Amino acid sequence: xxxxxxxxxxxxxxxxxxxxxxxxxxxxxxxxxxxxxxxxxxxxxxxxxxxxxxxxxxxxxxxxxxxxxxxxxxxxxxxxxxxxxxxxxxxxxxxxxxxxxxxxxxxxxxxxxxxxxxxxxxxxxxxxxxxxxxxxxxxxxxxxxxxxxxxxxxxxxxxxxxxxxxxxxxxxxxxxxxxxxxxxxxxxxxxxxxxxxxxxxxxxxxxxxxxxxxxxxxxxxxxxxxxxxxxxxxxxxxxxxxxxxxxxxxxxxxxxxxxxxxxxxxxxxxxxxxxxxxxxxxxxxxxxxxxxxxxxxxxxxxxxxxxxxxxxxxxxxxxxxxxxxxxxxxxxxxxxxxxxxxxxxxxxxxxxxxxxxxxxxxxxxxxxxxxxx
Amino acid sequence: xxxxxxxxxxxxxxxxxxxxxxxxxxxxxxxxxxxxxxxxxxxxxxxxxxxxxxxxxxxxxxxxxxxxxxxxxxxxxxxxxxxxxxxxxxxxxxxxxxxxxxxxxxxxxxxxxxxxxxxxxxxxxxxxxxxxxxxxxxxxxxxxxxxxxxxxxxxxxxxxxxxxxxxxxxxxxxxxxxxxxxxxxxxxxxxxxxxxxxxxxxxxxxxxxxxxxxxxxxxxxxxxxxxxxxxxxxxxxxxxxxxxxxxxxxxxxxxxxxxxxxxxxxxxxxxxxxxxxxxxxxxxxxxxxxxxxxxxxxxxxxxxxxxxxxxxxxxxxxxxxxxxxxxxxxxxxxxxxxxxxxxxxxxxxxxxxxxxxxxxxxxxxxxxxxxxx
Numbered sequence: 001x002x003x004x005x006x007x008x009x010x011x012x013x014x015x016x017x018x019x020x021x022x023x024x025x026x027x028x029x030x031x032x033x034x035x036x037x038x039x040x041x042x043x044x045x046x047x048x049x050x051x052x053x054x055x056x057x058x059x060x061x062x063x064x065x066x067x068x069x070x071x072x073x074x075x076x077x078x079x080x081x082x083x084x085x086x087x088x089x090x091x092x093x094x095x096x097x098x099x100x101x102x103x104x105x106x107x108x109x110x111x112x113x114x115x116x117x118x119x120x121x122x123x124x125x126x127x128x129x130x131x132x133x134x135x136x137x138x139x140x141x142x143x144x145x146x147x148x149x150x151x152x153x154x155x156x157x158x159x160x161x162x163x164x165x166x167x168x169x170x171x172x173x174x175x176x177x178x179x180x181x182x183x184x185x186x187x188x189x190x191x192x193x194x195x196x197x198x199x200x201x202x203x204x205x206x207x208x209x210x211x212x213x214x215x216x217x218x219x220x221x222x223x224x225x226x227x228x229x230x231x232x233x234x235x236x237x238x239x240x241x242x243x244x245x246x247x248x249x250x251x252x253x254x255x256x257x258x259x260x261x262x263x264x265x266x267x268x269x270x271x272x273x274x275x276x277x278x279x280x281x282x283x284x285x286x287x288x289x290x291x292x293x294x295x296x297x298x299x300x301x302x303x304x305x306x307x308x309x310x311x312x313x314x315x316x317x318x319x320x321x322x323x324x325x326x327x328x329x330x331x332x333x334x335x336x337x338x339x340x341x342x343x344x345x346x347x348x349x350x351x352x353x354x355x356x357x358x359x360x361x362x363x364x365x366x367x368x369x370x371x372x373x
Numbered sequence: 374x375x376x377x378x379x380x381x382x383x384x385x386x387x388x389x390x391x392x393x394x395x396x397x398x399x400x401x402x403x404x405x406x407x408x409x410x411x412x413x414x415x416x417x418x419x420x421x422x423x424x425x426x427x428x429x430x431x432x433x434x435x436x437x438x439x440x441x442x443x444x445x446x447x448x449x450x451x452x453x454x455x456x457x458x459x460x461x462x463x464x465x466x467x468x469x470x471x472x473x474x475x476x477x478x479x480x481x482x483x484x485x486x487x488x489x490x491x492x493x494x495x496x497x498x499x500x501x502x503x504x505x506x507x508x509x510x511x512x513x514x515x516x517x518x519x520x521x522x523x524x525x526x527x528x529x530x531x532x533x534x535x536x537x538x539x540x541x542x543x544x545x546x547x548x549x550x551x552x553x554x555x556x557x558x559x560x561x562x563x564x565x566x567x568x569x570x571x572x573x574x575x576x577x578x579x580x581x582x583x584x585x586x587x588x589x590x591x592x593x594x595x596x597x598x599x600x601x602x603x604x605x606x607x608x609x610x611x612x613x614x615x616x617x618x619x620x621x622x623x624x625x626x627x628x629x630x631x632x633x634x635x636x637x638x639x640x641x642x643x644x645x646x647x648x649x650x651x652x653x654x655x656x657x658x659x660x661x662x663x664x665x666x667x668x669x670x671x672x673x674x675x676x677x678x679x680x681x682x683x684x685x686x687x688x689x690x691x692x693x694x695x696x697x698x699x700x701x702x703x704x705x706x707x708x709x710x711x712x713x714x715x716x717x718x719x720x721x722x723x724x725x726x727x728x729x730x731x732x733x734x735x736x737x738x739x740x741x742x743x744x745x746x
Contacts, residue, residue, distance in 0.1 A: 027542045156712065157530045157537070164530070164730035169400045193687070314566070314692060322710045333723055337695045339529065339716035349706045357537040365737070 007032070007366055008052065008087040009359070010039035010078070013094030014065065017117060017150075018042070020352035021094055026058035028356055035363055038087075040065055041072040052085040075103035082112060088366040089144075092359060093118050102128060105135040108144045113366055115358045117150030117351055122235070123228035126242050129235055145365045150354030152179070152229045153325050153345045161341060162236055162329065170331045172237050174338075176296040177327035178317060179229045181346030182220040183293040185212045185323040191281050191290045193313045200277035201270040208267065212323055212346075216263030221252040223293075223306045230295045234304050237297065241304060250307025252277075252293070284310040290318045316340060323347075380405070380739055381425065381460040382732070383412035383451070386467030387438065390490060390523075391415070393725035394467055399431035401729055408736055411460075413438055414445040425458040448476035455485060461739040462517075465732060466491050475501060478508040481517045486739055488731045490523030490724055495608070496601035499615050502608055518738045523727030525552070525602045526698050526718045534702065534714060535609055543704045545610050547711075549669040550700035551690060552602045554719030555593040556666040558585045558696040564654045564663045566686045573650035574643040581640065585696055585719075589636030594625040596666070596679045603668045603677050612675055623680025625650075625666070657683040663691045689713060696720075 009029065014022060022040075029035055036055030039048045047056060047068045057064065073081070082089045091107055093100050093116040101121035104114055105128075114136075122129055133139060136146040152158045165172055178184045190203045198206070204221075207213050213220050227244040234241045241247065253266075254273045260266040284291045289310040294317065297304050311318040320326055325345025328338035344350045382402065387395060395413075402408055409428030412421045420429060420441045430437065446454070455462045464480055466473055466489040474494035477487055478501075487509075495502055506512060509519040525531045538545055551557045563576045571579070577594075580586050586593050600617040607614045614620065626639075627646045633639040657664040662683040667690060670677050684691040693699055698718025701711035717723045 024542055028540070155537075155706070157534050157714075160533070161530050164528075164726070164733075167401070167733050168726045168729040169397055170726060316689070316692070316715075319687060319689070319692070324710050333528070333726060334717055337697050337717060339714075341530075341712075341714055342689075343712035344707055344710060353537070353541045353543060353706060356541040360537075360540050 005034065005366065006052075006087045007035040007090060007363055008038040008085065009035060009090045009092065010082075011037065011092045011094065012041050012072075012097075012100060014040065014042040014061075015094070016348045017351045017355070018094035020348040021092070021355050022058065022061060024352055024356040025359070028360065029058060032363055037061075039078075039081075044072050046070045046072045048081070052087055075100055075106070079103075079106060079110060079112070082110065089113065090115060090359065090362045090366065092116065092355060094355065096120060098124065104146075105131040108132065108135040108137075108146060109140065111142065111144050113144040113146070113362045115147045115355060115362050117148065117154075117355050119151045119225075119228045119232065122148060122151055123231040123244060126235075126240060145362055147358035147362055148232075149358050150351050152232055153327060153341070153354075154347065155350040155353035155357070156325060156327070156341050156343050156345060158233075158327055158341060159236070161339065162233060165329060165331055165333075165339075166237065170333045172299055172329060172331050174296065174298050174330040175230075175233055175237070175327065176294060176317075176330070176338075178292060178320060178325055179226045179295050179327065179345065180220065180293065181323035181325060181344065182207060182212050182214075182217075183226065184320055184325060184345075185210075187290075187292050188320055188322065190277070191284065191292075193290060193318050197281070199271070200274050201267070204270060205267055208263075216266070218253050218257075218260075218263065218266055223249040223251050226293070226295045227306050230297060230304050230306060234297045237299055239297070239299070239302055239304070247304040248307065250293075252308075280308060288313060292317050292320075316342070378407065378739065379425075379460040380408040380463060380736055381411040381458065382408060382463045382465065383455075384410065384465045384467065385414050385445075385470075385473060387413065387415040387434075388467070389721045390724045390728070391467035393721040394465070394728050395431065395434060397725055397729040398732070401733065402431060405736055410434075412451075412454075417445050419443045419445045421454070425460055448473055448479070452476070452479060452483060452485070455483065462486065463488060463732065463735045463739065465489065465728060467728065469493060471497065477519075478504040481505065481508040481510075481519060482513065484515065484517050486517040486519070486735045488520045488728060488735050490521065490527075490728050492524045492598075492601045492605065495521060495524055496604040496617060499608075499613060518735055520731035520735055521605075522731050523724050525605055526700060526714070526727075527720065528723040528726035528730070529698060529700070529714050529716050529718055531606075531700055531714060532609070534712065535606060538702060538704055538706075538712075539610065543706045545672055545702060545704050547669065547671050547703040548603075548606055548610070548700065549667060549690075549703070549711075551665060551693060551698055552599045552668050552700065552718065553593065553666065554696035554698060554717065555580060555585050555587075555590075556599065557693055557698060557718070558583075560663075560665050561693055561695065563650070564657065564665075566663060566691055570654070572644070573647050574640070577643060578640055581636075589639065591626050591630075591633075591636065591639055596622040596624050599666070599668045600677075600679050603670060603679060607670045607677050610670065610672055612670070612672070612677070614677060620677040621680065623666075625681075653681060661686060665690050665693075689715070 047065050090113045137143050149159045190197045227249045231241050294309050295306045326342040328340045330338045420438050463486045510516050522532045559576050563570045600622045604614050667682050668679045699715040701713045703711045
């Protein structure tokens with residue numbers, strides 16, 4: 001079965017998710033005697049093994065990387081280096097670099113297996129996505145494998161569940177849910193099922209202080225992050241979505257505040273627009289409903305939508321807690337009650353878990369799966 | 374990568390789940406040019422290819438099997454036959470036979486990959502479970518692979534999610550949920566969040582008429598089916614549970630009715646015990662709660678429990694619909710808000726989907742993964 005093959009793991013990125021991932025790797029990789037870490041990079045610094053039978057330390061990586069004077073290589077340089085070994089290579093891309101994503105087709109074609117939480121590779125232009133899929137296993141049977149569970153819902157089993165539904169021949173009719181931890185936190189507090197909820201601008205400030213938003217909260221409120229996740233899922237079910245601009249995405253940034261020069265200025269001026277959001281809340285409340293920021297894919301109508309929607313207070317989406325995601329798959333087999341996956345959809349630990357679960361599957365795929373007891 | 378290896382699939386059982394599975398296979402298997410069906414059995418009848426380069430028809434299997442005069446071979450005879458080929462073998466066991474389950478260790482040791490929804494293999498005595506796990510990949514690196522997603526929650530991603538949590542080093546603290554479609558249906562109707570609900574005996578009769586119970590409803594009401602699923606999950610998280618008798622399992626069969634000679638007699642006499650269940654419902658209602666039949670595993674306390682429990686009306690378990698299962702994983706990484714999977718946990722189509730998703734993974738594992746576009 002060729003199980004003795006050596007597997008070399010190269011990791012790009014050691015920021016928030018990357019750091020948690022390396023922590024998980026320091027527990028996972030030593031369990032597989034024929035798997036070793038051979039490359040690590042962060043910003044413009046990198047660390048690699050001198051020869052292919054060496055391995056980097058997962059205990060001292062941080063100090064070792066800080067002490068390195070090697071710059072980060074270009075994707076092409078990396079690919080050339082991979083070409084100097086017979087080992088199986090798994091490339092883990094924990095960056096959000098468009099340049100690296102654009103190079104996935106070449107990596108895959110050269111039998112490099114790619115594992116990544118990077119949404120950009122799968123939600124940017126359709127042409128790149130097609131080249132990635134066409135050059136990956138199984139469409140190219142001689143290519144590397146591709147795993148990106150954490151690109152939607154972090155560690156939640158979303159991509160794998162959708163794959164299982166599709167590959168076993170179920171007919172996916174609709175996917176709907178709360179895809180953003182930030183939006184979930186905001187609306188669960190702004191328009192709770194019980195109680196009145198806070199002022200919109202206060203909730204946005206609170207979310208920022210709690211670390212639930214990007215440094216500039218507009219990067220969450222514009223809806224693009226949710227739109228990217230929907231593009232990924234929609235393409236998987238067979239809709240050829242050109243980009244996130246190809247369907248309606250409701251932005252929660254008031255037009256007047258789009259040009260604010262900073263997130264701080266935005267937050268300062270946001271209270272002037274609280275009335276608008278209050279009206280949205282009141283309108284739902286009149287019908288006994290609550291408002292939530294959701295994304296949906298209607299497969300038959302080929303319609304993708306991102307924005308505010310009202311839900312009955314008994315609906316699973318209304319009852320969400322904290323910053324949880326919830327994703328419902330309506331399919332022919334599951335009928336009127338969808339298959340639902342719910343839980344934290346953001347955060348370093350759980351996102352890293354999505355990546356490391358993929359790494360374990362990739363190790364198995366490239367036949368390096370030989371675990372010590 | 375050895376992708377040209379031929380993969381031979383042998384299927385035991387063609388009843389409810391088995392029939393749906395074969396239907397799904399007729400769509401799946403033709404997509405893999407190097408995968409073929411070589412054996413099929415039902416009750417005491419079987420069908421096999423004359424030589425290993427033939428394959429059975431997935432279109433005419435029913436007629437062909439009915440016309441066959443070959444008896445079903447014993448597990449040992451089957452194993453001997455598998456020994457006459459170099460092909461990779463995937464054995465799909467859709468029976469609920471204890472004899473076949475008891476033979477899994479031998480199949481696995483001989484590099485046969487086993488795919489099954491059969492709970493018995495994993496929830497009967499601890500010794501059999503240990504021999505199965507010890508003789509399967511990865512603990513025996515030269516053995517066959519083992520997949521049993523559909524043994525808990527049918528097609529829902531329960532086993533695979535728990536595996537991912539454990540293998541990536543998360544600490545599972547508690548697993549709780551509604552594990553029986555029958556119990557879900559009964560309590561969602563008997564004690565709904567809104568409205569009064571029906572009489573207990575009426576709901577049991579309705580569930581039977583709708584096909585939601587076993588032919589004798591006592592086989593659902595005794596709680597053993599739920600207990601079996603908990604044994605499977607508890608052993609996965611490292612608790613050495615001897616059997617379903619090793620922890621408290623609440624039976625909903627009145628002691629006086631245990632000795633009824635038939636399910637029909639049981640149903641006739643059940644109304645006399647409606648008052649008892651009505652008291653249970655009223656007691657919960659006084660606190661603004663509803664009663665549900667749940668199972669739970671508290672990992673730190675090593676405590677497994679199956680029985681009635683009261684839930685706030687806003688709780689996800691209280692709000693379940695139809696015959697849905699819901700399983701919550703409380704872990705260190707996910708914190709106070711668990712990772713939740715919800716949806717139909719019983720039924721031929723969705724159970725078969727769990728098996729066929731496993732089959733696809735098994736095909737990939739044994740290197741037969743070469744899909745036509």
